[in-house]
Amino acid sequence: MSLTSDPPIDPPVEPPADPPAAKEAGSGAGPDELTVVPVRHPWRWVAIAATAVLLAQFLNGLITNPGWEWDVFAQFFTAPTILKAVWITLQLTFYGTAIGFALGIVLAFMRLSASGFLRTVAYGYIWAFRSIPLIVQLLFWFNLAYLYKELTFGIPFGTAFFSFDTMNLVGAMSAAVLGLALHQAAYAAEIVRGGVLAVGSGQLEAAAALGIPKFRQLRRIVLPQAMRSILPNAANEIISLFKGTSIVSVMAIGELFYQVQVVYGRNGRVVPLLMVATVWYILLTTALSVLQHYVERHYAKGAVR
Template sequence: MSLTSDPPKAAVVATEDYGALKVVPVRHPWRWVAVAAVLVAQFLHGLATNPAWEWDVFARFFTAETILKAVWVTLQLTFYGTVLGFALGILLAFMRLSASRFLVSVAVAYIWAFRSIPLIVQLLFWFNLAYLYKELQFGIPFGPGFYSFDTMGLVGALGAAVLGLALHQAAYAAEIVRGGVLAVDSGQLEAAAALGIPKLRRLRRIVLPQAMRSILPSAANEIISLFKGTSIVSVMAIGELFYQVQVVYGRNGRVVPLLMVATVWYILLTAALSVLQHYVERHYAKGATR
């Protein structure tokens, strides 16, 4: 008589169940939180205790009258560059989307040219317009002129900066707007046309509200880039934020705290633009599934 026997059924079932289990490593999220907290604490401690930051100098100049005026000039450059740039960009975008080969060619040539030339070169060109063309005439092409005027006072430093920023911004805004319009389902336009809705109303009530969902994130990035890019007009001796900071630390030699003044102002204003972007995006996201 054999003393061996088959294993119990419960043991077989248990062995098979363990083999089918999915092994998941134990996660320790608080470890990374602790590491990040220690690094942030060390960074903040260094900011607070390192005398090289000269926070007393920072506090003295952060709300100084010259700095506040420079911030206002920076905001003006950003506002005018954005408004004029996107107005021209929208026109260029619809020129590229038109059925006219001539309009498409003009828009493509403009976008290609202004995206190819560095912004600083464009700014210096407009700043030196009076050197290139001392006088402008209106009259018969290649013939006598009926009216002429001096270009010396035509474009000042601030006007040249706004013109250069706006024309440069328009090339990028055109592609952003065109991409947003192309993202709208063409079937909706066909349905609207079948219902007899006028073309302008189709554009205003159907295309643009939906295109804004695609346009806004990229457009906000461009506006923020333009806001920070206004510092490049310092080469034209315009009293915007970065130029004014350079003037101040050129006089007193406090480079680090003055650079921190500019940095904190850029951070605060960029945060304000990001908050505004959030609310505008939420407005145009009404009715969206996501």
């Protein structure tokens, strides 16, 4: 029998004392005891001050410079000839957009078709109308009667059923709408095609597996999602078309810019008349931008909080 003794117990080790700095900013300090130092951005304030000074100088010159002739601007801003020109500009924009995007949707789905022939035709159209300057296209349509004195309808390369003269078929306004719409269709086709391609193919496969018809897939699945990608680019194209209607002034159509040129050609007040056109373009472009915002917000439901 042997006797054993318990092992000796080590004395407790005390933790080392915190340094004075740690005691002052200890972890137990409450939020009210902490000193919060905001981040300072001195150069940001310098940039803000410089921009504000430049903006104030610009506005001061805009208001006080007599060369702007604001009295002449106020006289012509709501003149009947200017308002009529604004209406013609809006008509050109509306018809060019409506016809252009309707044709562009057809071209976009032709490019997405499984038929190689349809894809080639759509690509050829887009290539041609994006390559030829718009002013050249407008002049071609304006001189259609010179190129084709009459049009016939009947069996291709065979008997003609009836024909009519083209002299009065395409006037200046019709040629402008036709040129703008056909030109716009080439760009609209690529915008729509890009939006459709942005929709995941897995959703269409799932819809096909559920037996949903093709047209319903397009209407209820593809287009609502594609519109989120289509709308910003489409709005840019519409605004560009709205401002680009000034190019039809080469055809002596009384749109806004042409009418302003006519007026300042008579009275010599170039700057205030140009400001009339500028302010109208700004106001109408702003209205289109506001409309774009609400349409985008509508199609963003369920995707953006």
